[in-house]
Amino acid sequence: xxxxxxxxxxxxxxxxxxxxxxxxxxxxxxxxxxxxxxxxxxxxxxxxxxxxxxxxxxxxxxxxxxxxxxxxxxxxxxxxxxxxxxxxxxxxxxxxxxxxxxxxxxxxxxxxxxxxxxxxxxxxxxxxxxxxxxxxxxxxxxxxxxxxxxxxxxxxxxxxxxxxxxxxxxxxxxxxxxxxxxxxxxxxxxxxxxxxxxxxxxxxxxxxxxxxxxxxxxxxxxxxxxxxxxxxxxxxxxxxxxxxxxxxxx
Numbered sequence: 400x401x402x403x404x405x406x407x408x409x410x411x412x413x414x415x416x417x418x419x420x421x422x423x424x425x426x427x428x429x430x431x432x433x434x435x436x437x438x439x440x441x442x443x444x445x446x447x448x449x450x451x452x453x454x455x456x457x458x459x460x461x462x463x464x465x466x467x468x469x470x471x472x473x474x475x476x477x478x479x480x481x482x483x484x485x486x487x488x489x490x491x492x493x494x495x496x497x498x499x500x501x502x503x504x505x506x507x508x509x510x511x512x513x514x515x516x517x518x519x520x521x522x523x524x525x526x527x528x529x530x531x532x533x534x535x536x537x538x539x540x541x542x543x544x545x546x547x548x549x550x551x552x553x554x555x556x557x558x559x560x561x562x563x564x565x566x567x568x569x570x571x572x573x574x575x576x577x578x579x580x581x582x583x584x585x586x587x588x589x590x591x592x593x594x595x596x597x598x599x600x601x602x603x604x605x606x607x608x609x610x611x612x613x614x615x616x617x618x619x620x621x622x623x624x625x626x627x628x629x630x631x632x633x634x635x636x637x638x639x640x641x642x643x644x645x646x647x648x649x
């Protein structure tokens with residue numbers, strides 16, 4: 400989670416986690432359905448407004464968006480060149496189609512709008528409160544536990560991989576384009592997977608010894624207020640208006 404990058408208490412931190420999760424899910428689905436550039440720009444503007452209200456550090460947010468936009472860059476490098484349609488620009492054998500550029504721009508706007516909205520709404524929610532909120536929203540318990548344990552132990556797998564990398568370097572391993580390099584990396588990946596499975600088994604046994612019965616128990620008490628209801632209504636109205644504009648824009 401990115402709660403540690405909250406700059407100051409925001410209006411979203413006072414809202415019920417279930418309200419914020421529902422709003423984030425609504426924004427993600429509705430933004431993904433946009434078919435025109437102008438409504439997609441409005442989605443991005445709305446997401447930027449949410450980011451401003453959330454109090455997130457701009458530098459931290461830009462770093463997270465940059466990771467996603469690296470993949471979007473490949474869309475810009477391939478889609479305009481492969482989509483058939485009216486040519487917008489030609490450089491030697493390469494032709495950028497108008498339809499391809501429009502599609503790449505649409506993907507860029509929607510992807511950044513979704514990420515901004517989700518980060519802004521859920522950044523201030525603690526991991527345990529997210530788990531509690533998901534369970535009370537009737538998300539299957541197994542999915543809730545899978546989410547919680549993935550977030551809790553993903554860094555442990557990363558540390559195990561770094562430990563194996565350090566051990567390989569101390570033994571003089573230098574990555575090259577060779578069969579030995581591929582075999583060594585494959586062995587490291589296999590050891591990482593085996594150690595992760597072994598650790599998960601030990602964690603599960605420790606939980607059973609502490610009385611784990613497959614249910615999510617928490618001392619956190621979630622309370623929905625009238626402010627949460629009004630927040631959702633206004634949020635649905637804003638997102639619904641953009642979606643309505645998109646469907647009726649020619």
